[in-house]
Amino acid sequence: MSATVLIVDDSETVRQQVGAALSQAGMQILEARDGNEGQKMIESRQIDCVICDVNMPNKDGIEMVRDVKQNDKYRDLPIIMLTTEGAKELIEKAKSAGACGWVVKPFKANLLVSAVQKLAAR
């Protein structure tokens, strides 16, 4: 069965770009526009991997990861941050919140696809 990946990003264009790369690899795509929507979707759907932006309105990506990971049910859910930022301090913050990876935009589709395939298969 193909993996279901949730893309959380306030940019419709980024959701499309990431979604196109992953769906070409046979994955099912779900989308959310901010951390609140993303969290609701994680709690209501069967999701194998999440790709999440950092800077978003309402609830940012790191806040969403922290809130989701407070529930033991999602302890093993892989969440990769996809952002324009690369500062060590922020990466450490995401790691402590429970994220399992960090990708700096513009992303390389082949790298992202193979990472998601690897994580979703765990």
Added chain:
Amino acid sequence: MNQEAMEVVQSEFKLPLSQLIECYAGSAPFICQADEAKHTVEDGDGVLVTTIGFGDESFRGSLLMLASKKTTISLSQSNVTSVTDWFGELANQLAGRLKNKLATYGVLPQLGLPVTLECSEISVRSQNDDTRLWQVEMKNGRLVVLLRLEAFDHLEWIRTDETVTAEEGSLCLF
């Protein structure tokens, strides 16, 4: 804005701007500083203006970009359904790259969210020491970037190697 900090930003800004445009345009752009730039609608095409703010407790700044819709669409690697969203995302990626450069000086500003508007004609000017304007010429068209910084106190930004940043396009699994 004190000159020292502006010089840091000015020297650190051109390379990320060039790299980002090259990544989406497919070839290196020609970038030059200017005092004034004007964009007017051509053949029914619209002009897009996007702006994003950033800052911390010691300074604040904003980045403004102008380009025609046609140029903006040509900078996308996929079919874009919302050209305003894509232009805002480009500004976000540029501001993120500037933030990564400033991180090497121990400065970590917060980024705002981009806001994009469409207009028929707009002109921008870099009149003061706190504003810089660049014209980016590409095979896909022309992009104008305006950067403004305002310091609350005297800033001394000294380069440090302590803050390591992840490279663009890189993927790191923890």
